[in-house]
Amino acid sequence: MEEPIMEKGVHAYSEEDRYVVPKSAAVRKHLEFFTGLKFGLMMHWAPGCQIATYESWPLCDDADDWSREDVIWTDDMEEFKHHYWNANKTFNPIKFRPDHWADFAKRAGFKYLLFTTKHHDGFCMFDTQQTDYKITASDCPFSSNKRANIVQEVFNAFRAEGLAISAYFSKPDWHSEYFWAPEMGKAETRNANYDIPSHPELWNKFVDFTHQQLREICSLYGHIDVLWLDGGQISPRIHNQDIRLGEIIEEIRNTTQPHLIVCDRTVGGEYENIITPEQSIPSHYIGCPWEACITAGDYFSFHYEDNFKSPHAIVRLLIEVVSKGGNLALNIPPQPDGQLPAKAMRNLLRVGEWLHIHGQAIYNTRGYPIAQEQKIFITEGSENVFVFYCYDENTPRLPRRVNIKLKDERAVQKITCLRSGAAVSFIQNGKILVIHTIELDPLGANYADCLKLCF
Numbered sequence: 001m002e003e004p005i006m007e008k009g010v011h012a013y014s015e016e017d018r019y020v021v022p023k024s025a026a027v028r029k030h031l032e033f034f035t036g037l038k039f040g041l042m043m044h045w046a047p048g049c050q051i052a053t054y055e056s057w058p059l060c061d062d063a064d065d066w067s068r069e070d071v072i073w074t075d076d077m078e079e080f081k082h083h084y085w086n087a088n089k090t091f092n093p094i095k096f097r098p099d100h101w102a103d104f105a106k107r108a109g110f111k112y113l114l115f116t117t118k119h120h121d122g123f124c125m126f127d128t129q130q131t132d133y134k135i136t137a138s139d140c141p142f143s144s145n146k147r148a149n150i151v152q153e154v155f156n157a158f159r160a161e162g163l164a165i166s167a168y169f170s171k172p173d174w175h176s177e178y179f180w181a182p183e184m185g186k187a188e189t190r191n192a193n194y195d196i197p198s199h200p201e202l203w204n205k206f207v208d209f210t211h212q213q214l215r216e217i218c219s220l221y222g223h224i225d226v227l228w229l230d231g232g233q234i235s236p237r238i239h240n241q242d243i244r245l246g247e248i249i250e251e252i253r254n255t256t257q258p259h260l261i262v263c264d265r266t267v268g269g270e271y272e273n274i275i276t277p278e279q280s281i282p283s284h285y286i287g288c289p290w291e292a293c294i295t296a297g298d299y300f301s302f303h304y305e306d307n308f309k310s311p312h313a314i315v316r317l318l319i320e321v322v323s324k325g326g327n328l329a330l331n332i333p334p335q336p337d338g339q340l341p342a343k344a345m346r347n348l349l350r351v352g353e354w355l356h357i358h359g360q361a362i363y364n365t366r367g368y369p370i371a372q373e374q375k376i377f378i379t380e381g382s383e384n385v386f387v388f389y390c391y392d393e394n395t396p397r398l399p400r401r402v403n404i405k406l407k408d409e410r411a412v413q414k415i416t417c418l419r420s421g422a423a424v425s426f427i428q429n430g431k432i433l434v435i436h437t438i439e440l441d442p443l444g445a446n447y448a449d450c451l452k453l454c455f
């Protein structure tokens with residue numbers, strides 16, 4: 001089998017018709033809960049953020065064509081790798097306040113956190129007992145801080161604000177001596193640098209290492225809603241890289257986390273409970289659980305200069321994702337000092353203000369399978385249908401009428417504007433609905449208006 005398609009580190013995603021409904025009733029029930037959350041805060045954070053380049057990927061020689069575009073101070077890539085591997089020895093984010101992060105996330109309208117416990121570089125943001133390449137090791141200055149166990153601090157703070165937890169974990173570990181084994185020569189690809197059938201003793205040690213870390217995360221760090229596994233090339237079908245995932249997942253589900261949703265990205269099968277478009281939105285409605293992971297700026301990792309999306313762009317993005325049946329995990333990279341980028345926070349707090357008014361049309365809704373005219377998107381609640389009209393940037397202007405294609409001929413009894421509460425006139429002819437918006441006052445309109453259909 002070929003490796004998952006990637007372009008500049010961005011994954012393709014599994015096709016809907018490959019989706020396998022989980023066997024576990026507890027997992028299926030928890031998926032219903034999770035897919036109702038709709039808006040998640042994703043964070044990539046590790047000591048490499050001090051260098052302000054792509055996360056992990058510059059260490060991998062088969063990604064050098066794109067991942068090293070920010071490495072402009074040296075042509076010696078081995079020297080660069082040395083600095084990257086040793087960034088933990090200068091990492092000291094003394095302004096890290098997880099309670100402030102969580103308070104911001106709640107006010108911005110996020111309902112869950114997706115946080116990197118470990119990226120491909122193998123650095124652990126939690127107090128693992130399997131390696132000393134971790135935030136709590138004595139060679140990391142932050143290890144003496146009372147908040148040193150960052151994963152524990154972040155998870156606890158976000159749970160305290162009522163947010164769910166999705167734990168990002170990289171299946172490949174380029175720092176592990178059992179994955180990129182030094183005695184096997186230079187690692188030249190993202191895969192293990194040895195032939196696994198010829199060296200089963202090395203691979204079995206890596207599998208045990210991985211299982212132990214997953215046990216730690218799922219037994220010592222509280223309630224985990226989603227285990228989000230990156231690195232789809234780690235699969236039995238690709239170079240025999242079988243970490244026996246089902247074995248450890250079923251152990252976890254039978255002990256500490258019976259509800260656990262697993263996202264084994266791009267692999268398909270029983271343990272890809274959510275499919276994950278990256279930096280893209282599907283062109284059509286998708287009927288199985290999915291989550292788009294998209295950056296708030298240009299990058300997943302911290303860069304000193306980044307172009308953060310406007311509140312208008314984020315609202316439009318969220319509406320489109322939800323209308324097509326998905327969740328949006330929006331990535332904000334924390335800074336090396338432990339703070340969140342101020343511009344990203346300002347923009348997202350404005351999104352939170354919009355969600356305070358329009359949240360009933362986003363959270364706990366379903367997508368709508370009937371495509372509409374440009375700028376029009378629909379979500380469906382348990383009793384109501386919600387019609388969004390997305391404005392152009394800085395131009396809150398509705399057309400004189402909005403034409404809607406409904407999925408059935410149920411009679412609409414009433415339509416109101418969520419922003420103002422004003423009733424809106426309409427004409428229905430079977431599945432065709434014409435909404436007259438000329439009388440709606442545009443004063444106070446921002447980003448998108450929503451019309452609530454009552455039946």
